[in-house]
Amino acid sequence: MAAKLEHRDKWLFSTRKIEVPPYFLQQYAEEFESGQVTDYVILSHDGHGINSYAIQYYLVQQGLGLFLHLKWGGVYTNNEKAVADISAAFDVADRIVAWIESMRDDLKHPVQIVASDFYGCYWMIGGEKQDEWDAWENTPLKALNAILESLQSKK
8 A cells, every 4th residue: 555655745645635624533433433434554743732743643544553653753853762652653553564464364353543642542352342441551663562462362
C-alpha cells in the first residue's frame, strides 16, 4: 500500500480520501468497527493547541485495524524522548502486523488495536474488548508489547 500513498495536505499522507482529520482517532476506530471500510493507510502529524500534537499511523488491512496516535511536536513534549518512544512503538507494531499476517488463515474475526498517548489503549477481537490501558498510567509501547505477547500466546 505504501506505493499508493498520496500527499493530501501538510503532514498528511493517505491511500484514501480524508474527510475527518486523523487527530480524531475515535472516528477511524468506529469506522473500522462498523466493518464498512476498505484497506487503507494514513500517516499524519496533526493536533491542536500548544501541546496536543501526535503522529497518527492508521493501517486497515485484511481484518486488521491498527491505530497509533503517538505524541510528538507539542510545546512541552520532549521530542527526543518522543522519537525514541515512537520508534519503539513502530517496531512492536511491525511485529504485530507480521504476526497477524502469518496467522491470517487462522483468524476468524477482525483484530483492532488502538494505541494513543492521549486517549489510552485497547484492543479487540471481533468487537470484543480484550484489554485496555489508561493513558495516564500506561504508554502505547507498554500496551503494544502486552498485545503482542497476548497474540503470540494464542498461537
